[in-house]
Amino acid sequence: MVNEIQVKSILNKHRKRDDWFLDDYSVNPYSGCSFNCIYCYIRGSKYGENMTKTLSVKINAPELMERQLSKRAKKGEYGIIAVSSATEPYMPIEGKYKLTRKIFETILKYKFPVEVATKSKLVLRDLNILKEIDENAILPDDLKPKLKHGVIISFSISTLDEKLAKFVEPGAPKPIERLKTMRKCKEEGFFTGVCFIPVLPFLSDSSEQLEETIRTVKEYGADFIFVGGLTLFGKGPADSKTLYFKFLEKHYPELLPKYKELYRIFFSPPKEYQREIEEKSKRLCEKYGIKNRIV
Template identity: 30%
Template sequence: MCTQYIEYKPRRVLNVYKHCDGAWFWNRYSANPYVGCEYGCEYCYFRAKRYFRFDWDFSEVIKVKVNAPILLRKELSKVKKDITMLGFYQPVEVKYRLIRSMLEVCAELGFPVHMNEKSDLILRDLDVLKEINERSWACVTFSIITKRKSLRIWEPKAPSVEKRFEAMKEISGAGITTGTALIPVLPFIYDDDENIEEIVRETAESGGKYVIGGSLTLGSPLTEHYLSILRENWPDLVEPTVKLFSSWKKGREKADYPKVGDVPDPAYQAKLGRKVKEICERYGLSDRIERPLHIYPPEIRSNKAVANYLFERTYRLELEGAPPHKIWAYRKAAWTIDEMEISLKNLLDERGFDGLLSLPNVGKKIAKEILQVLKEVD
């Protein structure tokens, strides 16, 4: 079936999130001029109803927000400057040029931009990305999960991995931060050391600065779709996949065919994260994207530095398999500090250690760590 494109004019285009995507992509906002994706990757989370609530296949019918650049200018003018995730390039972007127009809006208004892409079409707009990077910050992350031939089963219409790495080289050469999102790592298929190392090595050779790894996320009807592909191509992996997404839930292992959850066993996720980190270190890469502090007003940069530490601590605790309550303590503290409008340093000067303790979600232990980070920032 040929992809059908339908033009329409929505009332809004900017998604404003309650919290920034700490320790991952760092964006507070996102905007996409297209609803759906022609590439139709078989593992895509958009196949799950909780992300795509329409009654058509997201890869067969694409809705085009023809007024997206106009809306973006209007909506960005009403919010504080912060990182905006734009995308995703569709083949028809050659005709509509909506993403380019949206990038031009961000450049004019001084908004930093993060792109997460599979398409090398992004190179057409490299001039605008360079302008954004000069005025604030630009980052391009390429979604790449393997170089193996079997990828075509999962990504039948997406641009080749070779084209993505070639684009990464050009973007890196332009002085723009770039790297790889090894997301989703498909369990038992692409989670082996050899595959991960190949992606990390190629990223390093292409000028990338990081590789962030993340596990597969399911959800009906994606779950049924994903398992059907396994049955056809990797039938021996159906049972271990079902167990990975099911049996870690208390009581589910007693069922003859346990209900498959949306995420794999946390222990598996932690092991995967540690593996990506270890391999990245061998090649001098980071397993996190460095948040740009210079894009924020000088008076709150120390706040952001502390929040960065707390977000990073949260992620590392997840990899260590720490108790959920401890992980959430750091995450909530990170949100508190990240969203403060007054300077942490001023608060400390005026009220001392008690000032830190007066903040929501900040106890004595975390307050002491904040104090130490502030000293290091100085």
Template identity: 30%
Template sequence: MDQEVLDTQPDEVETLLIVLKEIDVKTALSKSKLRELDYSLNPYYGCQFSCLYCYARKFTPHEEASNRWGEVIVVKRNLVEVLLKEVQRVRRGTVGLSTITDPYQPVEGSRLLTRRSLEILLSKDFRVSIQTKSPLVLRDLDVLVRHRERVDVGFTVTTLREEVWRRLEPGAPGPKARIEALKRLRGEGIDTWLFMGPVIRGMNDGEVRDIIVLAGEIGTRIVYDKFNEYGISLGLRGDKGWWEAKEREILRSCEEVGIECHSEVEDWIHEERRRFLPLF
């Protein structure tokens, strides 16, 4: 296993010291447990964005990347070669990029595993659903535009306030950069969505209306979700009644603004409609 140390500085973020390791993998695509996806593809283990609420650390099979979340990044150096073989034999479907890492974290800027995987998948008639917090996705705009009928891009926007962003997502690009990238993608005719989540009681739950209005101005749909602990504690009080009221507020605001809105649990319904509506 190779190892090196990187001094990396995402836009607007403090310099972070990252331990970078490389491994060889036997598979590139994994069967997804999410109903809206057939496969997931994670070019890296670990994530430089270091989000405090992230569940992915609990599902990351690489022990050191999981235990030292945000500090250790594992690069799957032979991913592209493995993927080239897999796409020749597996059934076509929708691939999530990515489910336990951010495919456009800073290391992608030099390693290009996400871009090369994206090109392979789209050239072989797979659908690709991207979720990120990084405007680095705009680097691949040429690929996305060329295959716009088979790709969608979602940006996570958890907060619009700098103090909350820096507390919750210390290594991630700021919300302004994400929103500008989302606008650019939408302007290029890419199917986009804004993931408003996790909604955390007492931290960002007062911002849902503002985020929904912003999504309406962009003309993009909303996917939302509450904070799910998955063994991660932020010291919050549980209150089922609070979430039920907040979800009603979210749905009401989306209706008033005039944008499509559904929970992450219901996202598979949107995907099924997108797959099969052109057949009728």
């Protein structure tokens, strides 16, 4: 039984544009996520260990979107809208509620550009409306010289290894399905790529694995790929750090001491780690002729 809720606001304006996805706004028509990735940063007691059980549908999202976006459009405050930033926009439940699609209808009406981050092939259902957004969106002035697209579709992956993905992303489609969906988006003329976040320490971060991932996503038509480290938060039973360490204990106990060292003080690995995977992936992106940023 899905929880239907009414919310007071749906369109969030960021204080600062996101460095990676370039969004100035975000919209999340659902709360919680049935894909249940154990590393998900939204995890915590509010959603519980199994986020499928606490999934909520923001039933008044379309009418709020109309009200809020029309005001922004009137003032000419154009900016990229991330759909969605804190949940998956194409969970199976979207097949029934169509909230993501209704949000796109409003975005098209007011000519805003969008960034869609997904792991699901259900995005293919909306390529017709995304095509119209792509052709009509008004980019913010400072992005116009750098970006030629009104729609950016990114697919997130943490590993290409199917077995490992099943452990860490139990409710999500297989990585290969995401790549096949990306290829279809590319064939339809979209600007699309991969957000390789989080790269999993000692599991998907070796030089060989980075190279295999970058080479493979290029073969599937990606325009860009960017990498980011794993963040692990909290001590509660539903927190990402607790769940991830439980997974290690069960499947990779030999890695536990290494992880404890890596996450000894902070919620993310040391800066040198992030710098190293970024530098390695930059070199590999040059080798395979793929961008390592959206712009």
